Amino acid sequence: MLAPITDPAILEGYLRDASNLAGNAEMLFRPRAAEEVAEVMSWCQSRAVPVTVTAKRTSTTGASVPMGGALLSTELLATVHGLDDVDGGVILADYQGEVERHGLFFPPDPTSRHDCSVGGAVACNASGARTFKYGPTRPWIEAAEVVFPSSELRWVDRATPSPWPVPRWTEPRVKTAAGLYPAGNLLDLVIGSEGLLGVVTRVRTRLLPLPRHVLTFLAFFPTRSSMLSFLGEARGAGPRCIEYFDRGSLALIRGRVPEVPAADSALMLEVEHEGEAPLEEWYERLVRHDAIADDTIVVEDEGGRAKLHAVRHALPAAVNEIIVRNGVQKVGTDFAVPHERLAEMLELYDRVRLPTACFGHIGDSHLHLNILPANTEELAQGRATYLELARAAVAMGGTVSGEHGIGRLKKAHLALMAPPELFEAWRALKRAADPAWICGRGVMFDPA
Numbered sequence: 001m002l003a004p005i006t007d008p009a010i011l012e013g014y015l016r017d018a019s020n021l022a023g024n025a026e027m028l029f030r031p032r033a034a035e036e037v038a039e040v041m042s043w044c045q046s047r048a049v050p051v052t053v054t055a056k057r058t059s060t061t062g063a064s065v066p067m068g069g070a071l072l073s074t075e076l077l078a079t080v081h082g083l084d085d086v087d088g089g090v091i092l093a094d095y096q097g098e099v100e101r102h103g104l105f106f107p108p109d110p111t112s113r114h115d116c117s118v119g120g121a122v123a124c125n126a127s128g129a130r131t132f133k134y135g136p137t138r139p140w141i142e143a144a145e146v147v148f149p150s151s152e153l154r155w156v157d158r159a160t161p162s163p164w165p166v167p168r169w170t171e172p173r174v175k176t177a178a179g180l181y182p183a184g185n186l187l188d189l190v191i192g193s194e195g196l197l198g199v200v201t202r203v204r205t206r207l208l209p210l211p212r213h214v215l216t217f218l219a220f221f222p223t224r225s226s227m228l229s230f231l232g233e234a235r236g237a238g239p240r241c242i243e244y245f246d247r248g249s250l251a252l253i254r255g256r257v258p259e260v261p262a263a264d265s266a267l268m269l270e271v272e273h274e275g276e277a278p279l280e281e282w283y284e285r286l287v288r289h290d291a292i293a294d295d296t297i298v299v300e301d302e303g304g305r306a307k308l309h310a311v312r313h314a315l316p317a318a319v320n321e322i323i324v325r326n327g328v329q330k331v332g333t334d335f336a337v338p339h340e341r342l343a344e345m346l347e348l349y350d351r352v353r354l355p356t357a358c359f360g361h362i363g364d365s366h367l368h369l370n371i372l373p374a375n376t377e378e379l380a381q382g383r384a385t386y387l388e389l390a391r392a393a394v395a396m397g398g399t400v401s402g403e404h405g406i407g408r409l410k411k412a413h414l415a416l417m418a419p420p421e422l423f424e425a426w427r428a429l430k431r432a433a434d435p436a437w438i439c440g441r442g443v444m445f446d447p448a
């Protein structure tokens, strides 16, 4: 049996995730093979030691933070066995790079893909900008090798029925990562289960041919209504992503990229194409909807696209700098609403009386409103505002989490959209899978 690491100096590096929630653990296991994962699980099970699966800790919800017990790190399960066959601990972008070198494409693209693991993306059913066209991680996973809480190690796919009672519920009709997925098969139950139903040690993926050409552009709009009317038409014209930046976000970007013009908002689109770039068609569309068309930044090559992505990725960094400077925590939403309620949700965001920057996946009507409190009083105000906005999103038929999941920090928000009977059904499933509730205890929902 693999010896646990108990050196506090080593453990220290595993006790927080990107939410900055701090936890504690007595021991750490770093298995090198699925069989070792099963041994660790069996050891924890026989002693009723809680076990938290930890991968790259980019979770923003405290999901990978242990609250006592053992940590099971997937970091050494890091082999790409074949183009469609990869270990859970491999960094997602490394795997995608390997696949792309062979002319193939694995679409899921969380913004954290250079830092997060394949298994983490599966456990969180991670999404990204390209989810607008390709959906979240789920449809790109064909099968998974899983160590279940019972310590059984096996491959599962969509033909593997669930041995546990499956809760029946209808997810909101929006992009959502809140709660256990209502599936009768084991693969879909494990995907998005945030480490509650087992350890994903290896997956078989579904790949596409790598798109030959991608046209990327950043277009600026003088008013909210011009942006929304363009968005309405753009959604139907087949881009693979439509990303939004509000005035506050553009101001933050301008701090780093001065040539960004003053505008109400901007949209960044990526359009895959075979032959000539459909530049004229998109330019006409922009003009038709009163965009500031001449300021549009267009790139057609990988280098240019990487620069635009760097602009997009500079935003969370700029937000974090402000938060660190102010010495408080960020309050960031992850709500998605039905398309027809998006304008209403944006108006609610406008009414927030604290500094904000709003950006994200507007193609899916899924935005991140970052509330930037200057002090602890404003932090309390920001949290109260968050709760009001969560209630509004749910009342509109939306979700409290479009992609980041529930973890430890958003359990109260999940209760806004799931009735008590559903929590009971989820608990019954969890008890059937893991009677001593050792895996991910305190994540998503509690034993009672």
Ligand SMILES: Cc1cc2nc3c(=O)[nH]c(=O)nc-3n(C[C@H](O)[C@H](O)[C@H](O)COP(=O)(O)OP(=O)(O)OC[C@H]3O[C@@H](n4cnc5c(N)ncnc54)[C@H](O)[C@@H]3O)c2cc1C
Pocket: 017, 018, 052, 053, 054, 055, 056, 057, 058, 059, 060, 063, 064, 074, 088, 089, 109, 110, 111, 112, 115, 116, 117, 118, 119, 120, 121, 122, 123, 124, 125, 126, 127, 128, 129, 194, 195, 196, 198, 199, 200, 201, 316, 403, 404, 440, 443
């Ligand atoms: C800057 C930034 C940008 C982000 N952008 C996005 C985004 O665009 N879209 C998005 O969806 N998310 C995003 N995230 C959230 C996060 O990156 C993703 O959810 C990611 O999938 C987590 O992967 P990880 O390897 O870091 O997992 P961890 O944070 O280590 O773990 C997350 C959860 O998954 C469980 N877990 C991890 N690996 C396994 C495994 N092999 N088997 C079973 N359970 C496991 C853990 O127990 C935990 O519950 C972002 C985070 C940051 C910090």
